[in-house]
Amino acid sequence: MQNIIATTAPVHPLLLQRWSPKAFQESPVPAATLSSLFEAARLAPSCHNEQPWHFIVATKDTPLYQQLLQCFNEDNQAWAFTAPVLMVAVAKMYFDHNGAPNPFAWHDVGLAVANLTVQAVSEGLQVCEAAGIDLEHIYEIFDIPEGYQPVTGIALGYAGDADGLPAPLQAKHHRTRTRKPVNSFVHYGQPAFKMELNEQQQQVYNLVREKISFGDLRPAFAFAQQRLKR
Template sequence: MQKLAKTQYPIHNLLQSRWSPLAFSQQVVEPEKLLSVLEAARWTASSFNEQPWSFIITTKKNPTEFDHLLGCLTETNQQWAQDAPVLMLSVAKLRFDRNGKENRHAFHDVGAAVANLVIQATAVGLFVHQMAGFDVEKAREVFGIPDDYEPVTAIAIGYLGDPQKLPENLLQRELAPRTRKPLEKFVFTGNWGQFFDTPIAKR
């Protein structure tokens, strides 16, 4: 199953073919591929090279830990994420190591690291679905996350599964076309809301 982005302008095939499925196969993710996607996250740019990201990883090889993370997800996300072979949490360190001050870019940098992870996953045939729908405080308690760190997203990683196994409400989401706002809705110049109107954009 492919859901290629219908882009306004050309982009790299990895970006065009990346999407977030709900139907995952229970096929095990090879350790070398998992380490590869984490290595891609490792080499992400960050403010002052602080690298404020951490990842908590669970796999079905350790069902107790996997179920602990699954139990932090919303009920809707549990419906489909239970089939993914890998569940993760991304976590942001909220203060700089260099001076102890607040790092207001921490969430940005963690997001950038996960974006690198996602593209590397796509390159090696894996799919990733990031989730905002999880209980942050429960995750903090279950995994002993310190106070100066903040859980950011839950993440499912694996191979594509059969969408027909999804409940009807989730199947409709899975089969729906991908959509995005057009560039003119968020690319501005001069004043807020004034589209960056280049000659190529007028074609």
């Protein structure tokens, strides 16, 4: 077992043993195992029991796999191609019962993905999520309509050996994992939140935020990518 984060209190092994590998073994994931993973996701709670999660899934032996790989951005394709299973999680952004937008959808997709991940670890698998996905491409090839929103790419498989990957990805695969201490995010009293940005960061925040619209992050992402690359 590698890459365990030190904790100040005991944590269940299924949570402790989870990590985000950048390389996977070639071994396919049995269909029955995938079924267990999606049943695990299915059991997550959600606001109004809306269950706003969707998973577009491909195993490496199917034509859809290449399409899903193209949904990851280039940096992530460089390692995700090693995974025997790729997915894109999509959030349904409105409530069935009244049509109102569902701001909890992303949170609830997180609950479902975490359930899927716990089940994966219990089956000896690991998951690496990729926030860096190609939104334009996903909207186009999967014909995502208003009311739905791609959330995250997911690579799944048995953790592998990164030796065949470029050096920066090997480094990511092997890097020491870090977390903020619990007392930085747990507040048994007034939390004293404060937005701490320098002038340049504040500009970026304001500019990108302007572009963010509920239900479609494409304008914000396109803008941010342009701006942040400069």
